[in-house]
Amino acid sequence: GAGVSQTPSNKVTEKGKYVELRCDPISGHTALYWYRQSLGQGPEFLIYFQGTGAADDSGLPNDRFFAVRPEGSVSTLKIQRTERGDSAMYLCASSQTGTGATEAFFGQGTRLTVV
Amino acid sequence: GNSVTQMEGPVTLSEEAFLTINCTYTATGYPSLFWYVQYPGEGLQLLLKATKADDKGSNKGFEATYRKETTSFHLEKGSVQVSDSAVYFCALSAQGGSEKLVFGKGTKLTVNP
Numbered sequence: 234g235a236g237v238s239q240t241p242s243n244k245v246t247e248k249g250k251y252v253e254l255r256c257d258p259i260s261g262h263t264a265l266y267w268y269r270q271s272l273g274q275g276p277e278f279l280i281y282f283q284g285t286g287a288a289d290d291s292g293l294p295n296d297r298f299f300a301v302r303p304e305g306s307v308s309t310l311k312i313q314r315t316e317r318g319d320s321a322m323y324l325c326a327s328s329q330t331g332t333g334a335t336e337a338f339f340g341q342g343t344r345l346t347v348v
Numbered sequence: 349g350n351s352v353t354q355m356e357g358p359v360t361l362s363e364e365a366f367l368t369i370n371c372t373y374t375a376t377g378y379p380s381l382f383w384y385v386q387y388p389g390e391g392l393q394l395l396l397k398a399t400k401a402d403d404k405g406s407n408k409g410f411e412a413t414y415r416k417e418t419t420s421f422h423l424e425k426g427s428v429q430v431s432d433s434a435v436y437f438c439a440l441s442a443q444g445g446s447e448k449l450v451f452g453k454g455t456k457l458t459v460n461p
Contacts, residue, residue: 236391237391264447266447266448266449268449273453273454274453274454275352275437275439275451275452275453275454276392276437276449276451277451278448278449278450281447281448289448292448324391324392326392328447335447336394336397337394337449338393338394339384339391339392339393340391341390341391342391
């Protein structure tokens with residue numbers, strides 16, 4: 234596709250349930266990032282993939298959060314035993330090389346609401 | 349750790365007014381600096397960037413200069429338009445780091461005709 238695609242655009246789930254959020258990056262981009270944005274705040278880093286491997290997962294808040302990118306393209310962010318505090322916009326971005334000065338292209342996000 | 353502090357909004361201006369949104373950062377070494385913009389209903393997109401001290405990034409009439417001595421990267425535009433209404437985020441990517449972006453909280457700009 235032309236840009237970074239995230240699905241679903243909205244997800245409402247009950248507390249305690251498991252959710253998966255999908256990111257389809259720009260074709261050929263080796264670097265992929267997940268961020269979380271709460272209302273009125275800037276995006277906060279969760280995890281960074283270079284190819285298939287997680288190069289930096291220091292932003293994952295706890296072990297309920299996990300992400301994969303098995304073939305170096307599509308990535309899935311997985312949240313177990315969701316809590317109301319997990320409600321936020323989850324953003325995915327990709328870039329060509331992952332070097333610090335390279336432009337990151339963002340998807341429109343998945344808005345997760347835990348009720 | 350690395351952090352970005354930007355001017356709190358919201359900011360409301362009339363068309364053709366001068367815009368400044370302040371941004372300061374804390375980081376070791378020489379980070380790359382960015383301004384991202386989020387228009388209503390759209391995803392974040394890069395507005396401009398600067399990768400070394402004294403560099404000036406510019407795009408769509410917006411400018412920002414990387415000032416190492418004041419650790420600042422203020423966004424300016426000489427004459428705003430209604431179409432500039434958006435949320436603006438200052439961000440940095442640390443030198444030698446994992447390429448992740450550290451964002452400020454964002455500043456909402458509304459430009460009235």
